[in-house]
Amino acid sequence: MAPKITLTRGTAQYQNLRILMWVSLVLFFLLIAFAYVDVGSIAIGSNKYNLSLIRLNKAIAYSVAILGLQVVVGYTGQIALGQSFFFGTGAYISAWLVADYSWPFLLTLVIVIPSCFLIGMILGLPALRIRGLYLALLTLGLAALFPTIVKLDSLYKYTGGAGGKLTTNKITGSQYKFAPPSWLPLDGIAQALQKIPLLGGYFGDGPLSNREEARMWKFILFSLVAAICFWLIANLIKSKPGRAMRAVRDNETSAAVSGVNLAMTKTISFGIASALGGIGGMIYVAEVGIASPDDFSSLVAIYLIVGLVVGGVGTLSGAVVGGLVYALIPDWASSTQSISFVPQRWLQGPTGSLILGLLLIVLTLFMPGGISTAAKKLKNRFITIQTQSKLTNS
């Protein structure tokens, strides 16, 4: 029998452990950032697996978009599959403002969030009448539509047609620079890390180049944006509207009988989900530097669903896991060029798609809660968290 640790909610010991856990998590990710800003690949056999910050930044973008799916699918129970539509809308609006009006990326959120929220609410209106499978159909159709919309000739001025919209500034012709503020000595930290005996080698050598510094700053900024989103949603879920959403998911009729405004709850949750999709899109385009129609096809909508399911439907941590899975697995699959006993042909095709599809099926069959629920179960086997009883308190 595994050793069991019992913790009590509200005690100093519990609080300290919690803080310790969070701090070490943040430190861990910062260390990863410094370790992989430069080379960023792990070699297994003859295959190299990319782990650079570009991937992680993409993972953050996907995580935020999947967080939106958590709100609408996981907590409100509406089968809406068209998140790529809003992901793309956010990306395009952001790219357009940055390129044509030389806005900084983060400022574009001021436009991206309300516009995606509104579009999501409007497109969510049919969901008041359409339910279940029909909604899945319609939203998937919407996702399929997005690339054709941005390729329209009449929108060419704003979207750049089939070639995509570069975020390069139209007037100056230069990329928007993510320069870290002067009080943050990223370079100094990197050099200090390199001086650690034995482990120093993992952190590259020499000072960070401008590009590496910018990438690192992007990673920190995006993580902060994502953390704020997660914190807000976590609070939303625990609050009254969040409870209303879960009531709608569990039983619409009884929710309505209990006084939940169905129409309001559903439209708001669509709006929030879309706004999160838009924020994800902004992060994505800030990392990739171009918004191209194929990056927001209906296949992307399905991949985001994969992320949702693999991470765990209806869990916040599932969104993080899902974002990592979506950003890393297809990439790793395509960088696996040789495994013994597996014919070359099976490694060169769309292996990522195959693996994600298999993951989707296998997890739905055998682990319906996704990875994050499984992790939680594993944790519960070792650690029990008790709620402090009122008796001992008084």
Place this chain on the structure above:
Amino acid sequence: MDLFLQRLFDALTNGSTYALIAVAMVLIFKATTLINFAQGEQAMLGAFIVLQLWKWGIPMWGAVVIGMIFSGILAACLERTFIRKFDPADHLPLVIITLGLFLVINAVAAIVWRFDPLSFPQLFPSGKAVTIGDARLSWYSIFAFGSCLLVLFILQTLLTKTKIGLAFRAVSSNLESSRLCGIKIGKTLQFGWALAAAAGTLGASIYAANPVLQIEPTIMLRALIFSITAAALGGLDSLWGALIGGLTIGFVQSVVVQYIPFIPNEMTLAAAVVVLLIVLTFRPSGFLGTKTVERV
């Protein structure tokens, strides 16, 4: 006038192929109230198998029949392994499973046959059957429409005149009661899946045999949205509704959209989605579908 006729003929061609895939969707929906998002991909896989058999020297129509049987068996296996253990009333896991199948089948086909378009053998005599002015109706269109009617007729007979068809209808009308009557639910649903996949394979083969098209793993992606819309338009549980829905979508795509000047040509997909939206909002049971009554 000639242009209008030509567009009408195009509508007939496209509509019939959409209808064939829509029929497969309807069969599965009738049995399980599930929309199979992988239907298009299953059909695409079937068409590739037909192509492969033909390359190995089996005569064309023989290859089609073997391909249909094979994909029927495959679909029966898929149903048994992945679908049966889920509660049909809980939609989310089923949608997810079919999306997973969609990804897997698409990837496997792309790995085996690559993404390059291959030319598909001609199933029907080539050339024009009718020429009115400048408008030409090809034999392909006539045969595509004809086979659509034939498939519907065969399915209709199968469902009304045979014992398994009776069981199928019983299950689709009331699952619990038919279980009490001693109908083997699982077997019947499996039969529905196999039938749907066979019809889908025929549909995809005919679709790919269009002289202007070549077969590639992504061939059904576009057709899937149109077919889903066709199925929903006709009422998701009506076979003949699928035909009407398919023809309507073909009509919207090839005729209506062409006459609305401010809609660019590429927006036919948008037109389909808008039609779907209107139908689902105002008449969720489509043209011929059964209205659902919800009891609290």
